[in-house]
Amino acid sequence: MDMPRGRSFAWLVTHRPLVVGVAVLLPLAACAVLSVFRDSVPNTSSALGLVLLIVAAASTGIRSAGLLAALSSAVWFDFFLTEPYNRFAITDQADIETAALLMLVGAAVSEIALWGRRQQARASLEQGYLDGVLRTAAAVSAGQSSTESLIEHVCGQIVELLQIDRCRFDPGDGPVLATIEADGTVKYNAHPLNVRRLGLPTDTEIELVVQSHGAIHGRFLLTAATSVVRPSQQQLRVAVTLANQVGVALATNTDDGNEGQPSTSS
Incomplete structure (x- = not known):
């Protein structure tokens, strides 16, 4: 059975250090694996895969998870997938732009996810207000109490x-x-x-x-x-x-x- 949205978000918040840690380590693991295939997998495809990890981290609604996933992706993309390899240096202009875009995507998606969480919480709160009023109005009209x-x-x-x-x-x-x-x-x-x-x-x-x-x-x-x-x-x-x-x-x-x-x- 799927965990209700409210409970799943509460679990993520309660386990924030774990979520943030996974968000930081997954790009490292992904870049390490992709480095084995860097001769056959173009960097644009690798970057798209990293974007998916960033989006997944940002969708938790924890800003630090999304931002650190983006930072980790940019750092390890530089280290494993750009020349000179296994060094924190980028010489190709296109790779510099890709790393910068990873950071921008992470920041943007994190803010969008947070906005969505706030809207969901507000809608839930408003529904709770409405339910309370409707229950009271029903009790009055029916003379139940x-x-x-x-x-x-x-x-x-x-x-x-x-x-x-x-x-x-x-x-x-x-x-x-x-x-x-x-x-x-x-x-x-x-x-x-x-x-x-x-x-x-x-x-x-x-x-x-x-x-x-x-x-x-x-x-x-x-x-x-x-x-x-x-x-x-x-x-x-x-x-x-x-x-x-x-x-x-x-x-x-x-x-x-x-x-x-x-x-x-x-």
């Missing part, structure tokens, strides 16, 4: 999403210094706060209003006191969406004549 358990569930999701310390539901509307706005921005003492640079406030609870169709049904009070966390605006907007799902449930309960709003924390 009580209001208390829904609030507890959403509190847990917000804590995990924003990597904060605590979340609690408060039916009141007392003054707070920090608030998360509907568009995912944060205000501190009524002034916009650059969360990506400064992080969420650690000296006060942060208000996340619970509302439905413009009507406020309480709020979540978030605590991020033990460490500075810097969630993206997208993460904060997901938190707003989750809170508003609770607002829908509370609005439904109010319409049904149940106006009690429980207090819970996570």
Whole structure:
């Protein structure tokens, strides 16, 4: 059975020294073997084979593996496959250009592979956000859980999403210094706060209003006191969406004549 992509990448990162070592040694072994056939195999063909090794090293998503594979390929291509042989010197202009291209290809492919890894991680994260919202929305629409358990569930999701310390539901509307706005921005003492640079406030609870169709049904009070966390605006907007799902449930309960709003924390 194939190893899932996430687990395979985690294995590569965990075994980084081994991966980097293999990336460095494979070009050496390949050039040593190719040197036996250098009279019959043109250097352009040998260089293409080395490019495949560089691409394989770069595809691990470890920048140092791709770059060192390229450097190793250029060095051993020079030593084994260019005149004067078995010396670190190149006299032919075409061979100099080939060695330089090996380095450039290694750098380019490594950066492309890293970009792909980042895009994959971002897509996976966004899918996780969407799945969380959809599960909560499904629970609200189907009435599968009580209001208390829904609030507890959403509190847990917000804590995990924003990597904060605590979340609690408060039916009141007392003054707070920090608030998360509907568009995912944060205000501190009524002034916009650059969360990506400064992080969420650690000296006060942060208000996340619970509302439905413009009507406020309480709020979540978030605590991020033990460490500075810097969630993206997208993460904060997901938190707003989750809170508003609770607002829908509370609005439904109010319409049904149940106006009690429980207090819970996570």
